[in-house]
Amino acid sequence: xxxxxxxxxxxxxxxxxxxxxxxxxxxxxxxxxxxxxxxxxxxxxxxxxxxxxxxxxxxxxxxxxxxxxxxxxxxxxxxxxxxxxxxxxxxxxxxxxxxxxxxxxxxxxxxxxxxxxxxxxxxxxxxxxxxxxxxxxxxxxxxxxxxxxxxxxxxxxxxxxxxxxxxxxxxxxxxxxxxxxxxxxxxxxxxxxxxxxxxxxxxxxxxxxxxxxxx
Amino acid sequence: xxxxxxxxxxxxxxxxxxxxxxxxxxxxxxxxxxxxxxxxxxxxxxxxxxxxxxxxxxxxxxxxxxxxxxxxxxxxxxxxxxxxxxxxxxxxxxxxxxxxxxxxxxxxxxxxxxxxxxxxxxxxxxxxxxxxxxxxxxxxxxxxxxxxxxxxxxxxxxxxxxxxxxxxxxxxxxxxxxxxxxxxxxxxxxxxxxxxxxxxxxxxxxxxxxxxxxxxxxxxxxxx
Numbered sequence: 001x002x003x004x005x006x007x008x009x010x011x012x013x014x015x016x017x018x019x020x021x022x023x024x025x026x027x028x029x030x031x032x033x034x035x036x037x038x039x040x041x042x043x044x045x046x047x048x049x050x051x052x053x054x055x056x057x058x059x060x061x062x063x064x065x066x067x068x069x070x071x072x073x074x075x076x077x078x079x080x081x082x083x084x085x086x087x088x089x090x091x092x093x094x095x096x097x098x099x100x101x102x103x104x105x106x107x108x109x110x111x112x113x114x115x116x117x118x119x120x121x122x123x124x125x126x127x128x129x130x131x132x133x134x135x136x137x138x139x140x141x142x143x144x145x146x147x148x149x150x151x152x153x154x155x156x157x158x159x160x161x162x163x164x165x166x167x168x169x170x171x172x173x174x175x176x177x178x179x180x181x182x183x184x185x186x187x188x189x190x191x192x193x194x195x196x197x198x199x200x201x202x203x204x205x206x207x208x209x210x211x212x213x214x215x
Numbered sequence: 216x217x218x219x220x221x222x223x224x225x226x227x228x229x230x231x232x233x234x235x236x237x238x239x240x241x242x243x244x245x246x247x248x249x250x251x252x253x254x255x256x257x258x259x260x261x262x263x264x265x266x267x268x269x270x271x272x273x274x275x276x277x278x279x280x281x282x283x284x285x286x287x288x289x290x291x292x293x294x295x296x297x298x299x300x301x302x303x304x305x306x307x308x309x310x311x312x313x314x315x316x317x318x319x320x321x322x323x324x325x326x327x328x329x330x331x332x333x334x335x336x337x338x339x340x341x342x343x344x345x346x347x348x349x350x351x352x353x354x355x356x357x358x359x360x361x362x363x364x365x366x367x368x369x370x371x372x373x374x375x376x377x378x379x380x381x382x383x384x385x386x387x388x389x390x391x392x393x394x395x396x397x398x399x400x401x402x403x404x405x406x407x408x409x410x411x412x413x414x415x416x417x418x419x420x421x422x423x424x425x426x427x428x429x430x431x432x433x434x435x436x437x438x439x
Contacts, residue, residue: 115286121264122280123347125302137289 002186015173019154022093034105055099064162084165092159097149108141143212222270231409245400276353283359285343287331317345337368
């Protein structure tokens with residue numbers, strides 16, 4: 001195998017850290033937006049939801065290109081020196097994960113909001129209690145939203161290549177490594193890296209689902 | 216006790232106007248009317264869940280509103296049952312202690328750990344009712360709690376309502392079942408196109424309705 005086992009784990013760990021940070025960043029903004037859009041007692045927010053759902057299909061290479069133009073030497077943030085760094089990769093992947101997290105959260109919360117509001121208000125509860133109950137009742141779709149966000153971040157290759165540059169021991173992640181090994185004809189290494197990527201995605205999703213299913 | 220005057224709630228295609236109404240302490244009122252007459256809207260206004268666009272509403276004591284869908288949360292039976300008390304700040308252990316006799320009475324004692332979503336319609340209705348009754352409200356506002364229930368479940372729900380009434384709670388029950396309205400009510404209201412067209416002691420309402428609309432409604436004629 002062309003890629004030593006130690007390096008595979010190094011790449012896997014880097015992928016996990018970058019995708020995890022991107023998911024965290026996307027959730028920081030996406031969860032409150034999703035809850036707000038889903039929990040609004042009055043109708044509305046339709047345009048915002050349309051934009052979010054459409055953004056779920058954002059082409060990663062276009063997002064990568066956007067960050068490349070932004071961070072390249074001649075770009076507006078060129079002096080930051082962030083191009084071909086893990087930070088740039090986190091930013092691009094966060095942009096891709098954000099609509100997933102906000103959109104799925106909004107849909108899940110919205111599906112429960114009317115019933116929870118009628119129940120809580122009917123029993124004499126406050127609007128604050130409506131919101132706390134709604135958050136707990138929506139824990140499963142919220143976990144699904146986080147899993148989808150993480151999945152889109154860790155499986156992303158186009159934006160990661162453009163913003164990270166696939167630099168060995170620095171910005172190489174599982175997806176970019178799979179592409180590289182395939183191009184080199186090192187299919188055993190590519191397959192091994194792919195399996196690690198699948199296992200990692202399954203493991204993180206399983207942890208999230210088990211956590212979300214708790215009573 | 217609830218008192219309202221000059222209540223108005225309008226939205227496109229609907230206009231509810233109630234000049235004057237009173238839910239005295241310890242009363243049992245049954246509210247009749249065709250679908251779309253405004254019964255549920257009036258009930259939600261009385262519960263304070265919706266704001267009227269005009270009018271005065273005075274409510275003394277705590278009112279709870281029960282939806283016709285018998286909503287349950289994505290939790291097990293006991294966690295659903297204690298939910299009303301938990302909203303009031305009652306500690307979990309104490310709420311569970313208080314609910315156990317209620318749940319035993321409505322035949323749910325053996326199913327405490329079962330997801331509430333798996334209960335039948337009748338079981339959900341009983342669960343929703345004991346969840347509300349356990350909070351000891353002063354006024355119960357019920358929107359067709361026995362719709363689509365079999366006779367056994369209807370009897371069980373009605374027994375709980377009678378007992379709550381005997382204990383001094385005021386009850387306003389929306390129903391399409393004329394027999395039920397007659398069995399349970401002390402006073403009956405008929406709502407039509409957003410107006411209370413007849414308001415009378417239940418016996419009088421059924422024996423000798425005054426308005427043309429009430430006569431037609433009781434005769435089963437289309438009046439809307």
